Amino acid sequence: MKIAFFPGCMVDMIYPEIGIAAVNVLERLGCEIEMPEKIVCCGQGLINSGYREENKAAARMIVEAYDTPEYETIVSLTGSCMNAIVNDYPLVFKDEPEWLERAARLKTKFFEFTDFIVNELGVTDVGAVFNDTVTYHKSCHVTRLLGVKEPPLKLLENVKGLEYIEMAHADRCCGFGGTFSFKQPVIAGEVVYEKCQTIIDTGANVICGADVPCLMNIKGALGRMRADGRLDRDIRVMHIAQILDSRG
């Protein structure tokens, strides 16, 4: 199956290994992956901070890159960026009918990574082997705003050697919230420390998720908690793609 890939800018900037893992998984499943060159960021940090007008340039770039007849199916590795594209771009472009129409067209072509594998490819066992205890953070944008609830859990269920332990309030926000975590670091810190505590309480060695920004936030907080003694063991933070790419 021919697909276009949307990695999200954090994958390009900070976590290339997540993108590589996802490409491996999709290629093993027979996907012919293409990726436009002229992409940077979806720009959601702008509109979420109130800068709607300023979000237009980034939004136009994404629409221009992906709204082409060659791309019938687009797979997004990041839930919150995909949510911005499919659910927020109509607001960004509310006074620009032409772009609004193009954004609406994109909406029908976009699929979240795990949703694509389970519901479009019809695969729940990707042949992964991962011998460890894992808990999964149900990111707000993936779970609540895109409505992708079952697919990641089905995929984890079929990973050999993986022992899944559900954390309490798995669908509670990690406190990232884009610029919120810079503008309100104290509040964001409280929220993510509590999230981390629920992760720690599972006893799992690995926390995974399907949204990159949340993982960055959780990793940063676990690192800080490890440094100041609130956490006395190493917990690995992984994207679900990395687990699905694992062969034991």
Next chain:
Amino acid sequence: MSILYDTDKSLKERVAASLDDDFKHNAIKTAQEVFYVGRGKLVAEMEGWEDLRRHAVEVRNHVTENLDYYVKKFATNAEANGYIMHYAPSGDDALWEVLDIFEEHGASYAVKSKSMMTEEVGLNEVLEETGIKITETDCAENILQTAGSKPSHIVVPALHFDREAIADIYRKKRGYEGTTVPEEITHYLRKILRHEFMEAEVGIRGCNFAVAETGSVTLVTNEGNGRMVDTFPKIQIVFVGIDRIVPDLESLDTMMALLPRSAVGAKMTAYFSLDSGPAGPGEIDGPEEVHIILMDNGRHTLANTEFEDMLRCMRCGACLNICPVYRHITGHGYGSIYPGPMGLVLTPGLVGYDDIDNMVFACSLCGACSEHCPVGIPIHDLIREHRIKIVEEGKNHAIEVPIFKALELFWSNVPVYKAGMVLGPPVMKALAGGGDALDASSAWIPVVKGWTSTRDFDVLSTKRFTEWFKNHEKLPTEQPKQNEEGGEQ
């Protein structure tokens, strides 16, 4: 202005104060769990919950779209029931109407049950200034009034005090001599309040829903004090927000199925009063004269704006009970009598943007509020809408504008981005002392310190995914195991 309080403190200071108060912090967290679990259980076992929600949205939208019609219809029918109607465009108008009623009767003593509308206009303070004694009879509100404290939740406002603190408040202020056993404190309150119910000349109350077709006002309470306020004193004043109106008893039924379940995780409350007029001739119970203050105070201006959906709100507090931010900063962090997600929409909607500090940015836009709202208000979208309006109206902080302008360029321009990705990684690596993340020691770096003051920040990668992708060798296809429904679609 009585919607906002503690305006001499910044959001940051109010948040710090809330976080410093371990008892308050934990009490709110525990209460959230209790309400959330209770609500979740009831919603799960109730058939047709989503249908009810949809119906409620229709009903509430219908009223908003025909607000003038329903205000008039309710007023006409209430008047026909013997109520004396007062229309108050603003909070000040409402206060003048109330003061006139007291003056007309030469009254100086009132009892009151919990009402957000009276909080909104600062009724207690105004009455007290004019020498009128007013006693809050809701247990939690009485604690707040006695302590001189503000509500930390819209439904359970005294959550931030434990039994020791409450006993102490009554010892110091009222001469209470008992123990900290809750039942004993309650008995004490009951005893002193009974007196007040008997003596008071005026009863002041709110109204959860006003029924247009029958001209009735309703009161939903759990303690029974509300019913005494609305039956004992001979003169009664009912505060009704124009956004409380429902068309008829059938739509009231829908709202009443949603309200207690959403608010406190209960099928119904202990008391529900549906009043349709003062005591009739020959009736020995009930007030002789009832005034309804039908108050707008900014609601009409919300209709026909982006925030119109907020007029559906029935003040259940479900959004507070699920909010990951509210659970930490508590109602006091917001500095508004309307805190939490609904407060972040309603507060600026009613008071504007000049005095609210950074309030609308105290939200991660996680959407849990919108998901749980029984009347389907897209709360987190509306919070963001306020942010957009703040920027459009130029009320954002000048200092942040260049940062967002720089992001606008960086996030939408490939050459600029590429240049940034050449310079950025080595600079960050150096700042991180050669490590993989900026840790606590980097909390001096402007902008970044917002993050690193509480979390480590992973440095930019020297290897870029897009570069790898261009040159990578495609992996061969493996035969995947298909799921039961199977097959490519």
